[in-house]
Amino acid sequence: MEKTITDMLRTTPRGPLIDPAPLARCIATCFECAQACVACADACMMEGQSGALHRCLRLNLDCADICQTIGRLLSRQHEPSYRVLIAGLEVCALTCRTCADECALHAAHYEHCEICERTCRSCLAACQQLLSAFELASPR
């Protein structure tokens, strides 16, 4: 997926809005994390008859929606509001961290939670790197 994202960034009329390497990485991890969270919610539904995974299921659903939306926003290169993008990235990072921390509680018992935690942490790291790139590009 990252190859196609990079190709699209290279061919967009006025060029990417920021350094394409951390941007492509962040877009790719947002979509990857959205998918993993949808899948982990589904897995948690089947395991969690005691209710122990309810919080995990719910945060998975939230994280899937947020990551998907931020992945879409970052896929648009033209006429951005930088304030919206940066605030969106910060919420995405917070949601990924929150979901990862919850998944971590169950990672020893459920391998899907372990994989989902890892995917959320990759997305968190990619959001933070892109936030740094934005900060470097326009120091306040």
Place this chain on the structure above:
Amino acid sequence: MEKTITDMLRTTPRGPLIDPAPLARCIATCFECAQACVACADACMMEGQSGALHRCLRLNLDCADICQTIGRLLSRQHEPSYRVLIAGLEVCALTCRTCADECALHAAHYEHCEICERTCRSCLAACQQLLSAFELASPR
């Protein structure tokens, strides 16, 4: 739509996570705003051959995605992360304000921009009222 939202909040197993009146209002305006922004983007595509509406089109697409996602998060009553919800509401308010301010520049010429501006401002106000309700419920 607000009637169905209120009914769902009334019948959810452990009750709504906050005062249901501002919550139902905010959920309803998030979905209403998402729809209006999708429609305004489509209208802007057809009008804006000079490029004057490109920024409006783009912010409409972002605002549609954000409002829809926050509307979904707020529709879930159980096992929330309040930090994620509050941060999400703040991004939603910022995006609605940004989109409304852009639509306002074109409202005199394009009635769909005027309607979309109004819808974004309603959603912004509903987000702010719900943020106040969260603050009252758990003073820091």
Place this chain on the structure above:
Amino acid sequence: MEKTITDMLRTTPRGPLIDPAPLARCIATCFECAQACVACADACMMEGQSGALHRCLRLNLDCADICQTIGRLLSRQHEPSYRVLIAGLEVCALTCRTCADECALHAAHYEHCEICERTCRSCLAACQQLLSAFELASPR
């Protein structure tokens, strides 16, 4: 919400792609159904510790995603592919019927399932009416 949808349809540059009454109705019920299904999935998560509501939860999530997407497609008036719109409406109708039939099995015990069933059936009816309008507009 239907008022704003109708206003947007009235002011779109080249007019709505079909009779605006069934179109506005269908768009409104798609978004209403998406919201109700997200809420019902969340409620089912909390009730269904025996697993009896797992299928309901899952179909709710699918129906939320499909209705939301078809609501977005129908909100765009320009340069449509009628084949895609009609096929999309048919899937939306099928998904609403499937979800409503599952909700119906639990409606006696869970009021949120009863409300969700009703909302799915409204959306199903609105999809069917819009499909009829498309058929009248372009008899094969």
Place this chain on the structure above:
Amino acid sequence: MEKTITDMLRTTPRGPLIDPAPLARCIATCFECAQACVACADACMMEGQSGALHRCLRLNLDCADICQTIGRLLSRQHEPSYRVLIAGLEVCALTCRTCADECALHAAHYEHCEICERTCRSCLAACQQLLSAFELASPR
């Protein structure tokens, strides 16, 4: 991304609903296509001041929404409605083909349309292969 999808399928409680190879491939291409279509719509907005890319922009938006939703449905392994999944895959294939055919008209002039066409055709092929796998699994 396909690696994470495959890992999630391997660890889901009751196993994937079908042969995991074409399933993982189809989920991955749905998300990849959703991203490429969002990016191509954004690029088309900036190029298409003559209106020649309006249809491309619009079909990109539709294809992004459909692919994303079908990618989510296929990420859920438990308690499916096979009829909904199959009908959803058929709409996804139709939408990808329609969008690819439109992109093809502009591929000689705009490299992003060429990349998007290729991505849509990959997703179309993956949907068709998954449809074949469903047919083999349950001959009518």
